[in-house]
């Protein structure tokens with residue numbers, strides 16, 4: 171059986187954050203979740219996550235991940251370190267299991283690489299194997315110290331390394347494969363006699379080597395995969411690499427991104443082919459976008475489903491459903507729990523909240539449509555307000571098919587406009603309007619002659635009514 175142990179108990183001091191390091195996000199997802207997913211996709215049958223610092227927060231995040239959680243005690247009375255972390259999972263693997271240890275802060279590691287690594291470990295019948303990489307700048311990483319016959323002798327942490335060792339460019343990725351029995355055995359001999367006073371997992375390699383066991387090293391083809399995140403600067407760097415990876419996947423699937431560097435698409439987003447996305451879009455959460463859509467400018471879509479042939483121009487859509495052939499924007503805001511049916515047009519500065527708009531309905535300019543069910547082919551004039559709130563409670567409005575809501579009307583909820591109801595511009599509607607009725611609610615217009623002249627605004631002549 172393949173058992174993975176993901177180390178996620180560290181505080182991440184260098185992040186200077188109240189959030190534990192492994193819960194920091196890239197492309198919308200906590201770092202640790204990428205590592206768990208890659209381990210599982212590579213064939214891990216049991217995945218153990220070691221939590222410690224702010225373990226309640228980390229455990230909560232892991233609730234839906236189908237992992238075994240083990241708690242690393244964090245106090246001055248017990249040691250600290252990656253070796254101590256792995257010791258918390260001794261009851262989770264058997265002697266003949268393949269145990270893969272991963273760090274929770276290296277999200278770029280792919281399942282393909284892990285699969286190759288595990289194969290390499292098994293094929294060569296090693297007791298232990300370390301995934302390494304050659305870096306131009308190895309600063310901060312543990313160095314791989316090879317013996318004269320080029321097999322692995324030990325791993326030396328930066329803080330414990332001599333100048334000669336520091337010059338070594340092959341580094342420890344933090345990912346290992348062990349035979350269960352060898353790992354269990356070597357963990358017994360770890361000591362804290364190092365610069366950081368920690369139990370280093372890396373010392374397992376030295377111990378097994380000294381006992382003459384077979385130890386392998388698998389060198390990463392793409393060293394970026396092992397990039398660990400210890401600071402916000404590294405977080406931003408890895409975010410950029412992950413973004414490019416996600417965006418490449420969409421482009422391979424037939425989505426056009428005019429500038430993939432500045433198009434932000436989170437990991438779970440799905441997009442249909444022939445959709446074209448201009449720079450600046452932010453697509454997040456469980457968003458799904460259909461085929462042949464056009465997304466302009468600073469469009470942000472969060473947790474929403476968008477149909478096919480939709481045009482979105484500088485809009486914000488949250489937790490809503492947009493059907494096919496819809497045009498939104500520029501500058502529209504679709505707030506949660508809205509449903510916009512086929513061929514709807516929503517234009518400049520329109521806000522929709524908790525409302526459904528039927529097929530072919532139009533709200534071209536400056537309107538607020540909240541807590542409403544609007545039928546098909548309705549015209550919502552400029553400046554219309556669905557007055558849904560009395561300061562205490564929200565109320566619902568219903569508008570039937572083919573209704574016409576004249577500009578600058580107020581529909582004071584709760585209220586109903588039946589099919590073909592016709593609201594005169596500027597009306598404040600508080601009572602039901604029945605099928606086909608005109609409702610007009612405004613003061614009668616009165617024209618007073620010579621007004622401007624009387625005020626002295628108009629001097630010589632020019633008054634047509636005189």
Ligand code: UD1
Nearest residue numbers: 177178179180251252255273274311312342343344370398
């Ligand atoms: C570690 C390795 C180093 C390697 C680097 C790769 C050791 C001693 N060093 O260093 O050789 O090059 O990773 O990224 O292993 N953690 C725990 N419990 C602890 C300490 C750490 O669970 O007591 C977890 C952290 O949450 C983190 C991971 O282990 O996810 C690595 O810890 P970190 O402090 O980042 O180790 P590095 O100094 O980067």
Ligand code: CA
Nearest residue numbers: 275398399400
């Ligand atoms: Ca690290």
